[in-house]
Amino acid sequence: MAGSDLFVGTLDVLILKAVSWGPIHGYGIGRWIRQTTRDALQVQEGALYPALHRLERKGLLEEEWGVSETGREAKYYRLTTAGRGELRAAVTRWRDYAHAVTLALDTTGR
């Protein structure tokens, strides 16, 4: 169900990117993805959470409970050192991939 329109691993990269600026709660991450991609990626919002928990289990994210802007206790995520490294690697991977695909698609004739 989750992100069937997404390339594998895309959601993870986007999450890592969203968290890279500092502690942020799940709702904030979802909103950031919606806004920056201008709703181009059709993600069911709930799909975000299993991905977050998986990344946390892998040790790429860590949690921190804090008070949200609305005064409610909320779970914040932030990058671990391993997470930061993974983000860097994933961005490079994505760019190489995108570049390769772009090259192929831009070719004219055989």
Place this chain on the structure above:
Amino acid sequence: MKRLFRLSLGERGVRRDVASEIQFHIEMRTRELIEAGVDPSAAREQAIATFGDVGAIEAECRSETRQRVRTATWREVGDSIVQDVRYAARTLARTPGFTITVLVTLALGIGANSAVFSMVNGLLLKHPPYANSDRMVVLQRPVASLSVADVGFAAPEVADFRSQTPSLDGVAEYHSMSFDLLGHGEPRRVQTGVVSSGFFDLLGVKPLLGRTFARGEDQTGAVPVLVLSYAFWVNQLGADSSIIGKTFTMNDRQHTVIGVLPPLPNYPDQNDVWMPISSCPFRSSARMTTMRSMRMLSLFARTKPGATITDVRSDLATVGARLHAQFRDDYKGIPDEKVSATPITSAMSEGAAPSVLLLFGIAGLVLLIACANVAHLTMARHLRRQREMAIRSALGAGRRRVLRQLLTESVLLSLAGGLLGLALAGPGISAIAHIVARLTARGNEIALDWRVVGFTLALSVATGVFFGVLPALTDGRDLVTRLRDGGATTAGGGKLRARSALVIGEVALASVVLVGAGLMIRSFAHLLRVDTGYDPQNVVTAHVDLNWTKYNNGQVVRNFANAFIDRLHASSGVTAVAVANEFPASSSSPQNQLLFSIRGRPAPDSARMPHAELNYVSPEYFRTIGVPVLSGRSFTADDRDTASVVVVVSRSLAERYFPGANAVGKQITTASQGTTLTIVGVVGDVREFGPAADVPEQIYEPFNALSVRDIRVLVRSRGSAGAMMNRIRDVVHELDAEQPVIEVRTLAQARDEVIAAPRLITLLLGLFGAVALIIAAAGLGGVMAYSVGQRLQEFGIRVALGADRSSILRLVVGQGVRLVVAGLLIGAFAARGVDQLMSKVLVGAEGGEALTYAAVALVFVAVAVVACLAPARRATAVDPVTAFKAS
């Protein structure tokens, strides 16, 4: 307001956190939708719709979280253990004196237990390597009136027991003989197990190579076949894997090898090869197959599934009684009808169990002493570490955390001590196995295997927990409170009492161990001193088991024996030569009992018929082994007329049956064949079955009367034993180049071998006693040093008040001696139990427990005085001024 670590989340925590996170999302989304102008009443539903399946998502999140929490918890536990162990190792390394003392103490205590456990394991715990061992029984025919454990069964009886015992689903027969094996290199004399074809199947032994005997292979006329023992195949045939199908010549017939056995216990005997009964010329002879009085077989049987040993015993009683009634004449020599059944496992460890269990118990006591010692060393250490502990507590380590740290230290120490002990026990175990292999069938199963290692590790951990918890319990008060109180003096009182109690306990335990060792040493010393009735010095003996096929009648055997005697007599230094079927200490139990009646007196019923051990000896036998001829004469070379056989009897036999009269000239009649024997001489009593056994009544017949093939030769000489051993071999080989000569040794060695078991037990108990004494003495010294340290101020006051040094010395030594005496008094009660337990292990020495206990007490008091001397010197050297300043 931030909660950083939530590692110890329970299931409820996980649910709450996940639900809260997702509720937060939906609330925020609802708020966002309302702000974007969606109708507040519809906003929440829309938020939920865009979110997806809340239940499924929550479940997925929970499972991820649960996994994460679990991994993190384990990692935390692992990390904290590693941390504790590191810290413990660092702490221990800072006090090498304490650490080394404890390690050595524990290594001795645990090592002793590992070594003894290897015996318990190998001899008693392990299942014998027979698949059906739990259903196998050994049948025996004990004859109490002859004090014979098993007179054996005759060939015709095998069929009776097979067909008349419904509780058994198989009976196999066994006997062992030695034969010459020709082919594949040198001729060899091999010990041969002779069995009915079902023997190995009954036991559940699968061959390593080839097969075991097939049904019918034990029938008369079957093609002769052989199964090789593992040891013989490896040692004599180089583990030749193509051995199956090869042939050997035995008893002038070709035998084909059909199988090789796996390694098995040396049970019932140490056999090199195995053959079916049809291949054994002796077993196939007409006499053996038909006569019910030719008893030489052992029977092994398997109980039917569901049948109990009681069923088996009642079946056997029925058959025994039936046979006695049916064949009255054949059972004249054995008055008892009883046929016993013993589970094979207990038959195999027979005799070993009491000694092994005693050693195990004593080793356990040694470890307890070691634990007590380490416990009070640890207490002293805790006292010195109060400040450190208090600081750790102040830094947030709870009482449990501090306890865990202390426990980590003690378990780390005990594991290291255990491994060290295992390293110590390793060589000990192989030495023990080597000795015990000669004493019991399963000695070769004693080894440092995974069970011994597992036992050692488990014992180490238990030891560590024990001596780690003990001091912590006696601490009583919280460590922080103690630091607040500040002084060692207030805490010291209770501490000293606890430590004194430990020392008293140690002394009590050690005195029990020492009494055990003392009793054993006394009993063994008695064995060495006992008058055996013969002179084993300067006598060399050898076993010459003449080849069955070559020496097939009495005349050939006599020719060999006489030629041997003549040739050795001609050798320089030889003063006497004899041949016999047995000699003192060549075996430890009666071999050949003769039932007889005294001529001219009414014959008693068979159960009370006189009996004696019967030996066949050549004329110079008594001179050779130094047994005095008390009246009459020994045999002469002319005593060979079997029609009117002459005999020599031992003094105790003569005194029992002819009290106050000269036995010489009297006649006795054998019960079995009615032969009349004339007594021509009376000789001194001999401890025929070793120094530990009672003096048997004996009858000697001339060697020529039976001309046994299985000869023991005995030579008394003035030369060296080594030269004489070579001379014996040479002479035998001059007479018969193919004749093996075995068991060449001095008569003294034979005597030592027969008491090898008590020697080993004495050695081990002595070692344990020494270790116990040293550990207890070290413990006493430690407590006295501590106590003196506590009382320095008091001693200072005493000196200041004019006490002289010797009165202070008396004070300190007196305190130590009081502790020891208290321990000894408690030990005295426990030692009575040890005495009881040891009754089965002790050999000979009666009484003397009180003496042994007094000796142990004396040793202990002496050791106590020595252990107190160093602390006492410190007490007398105290300078009142310094003592006051220090406080």
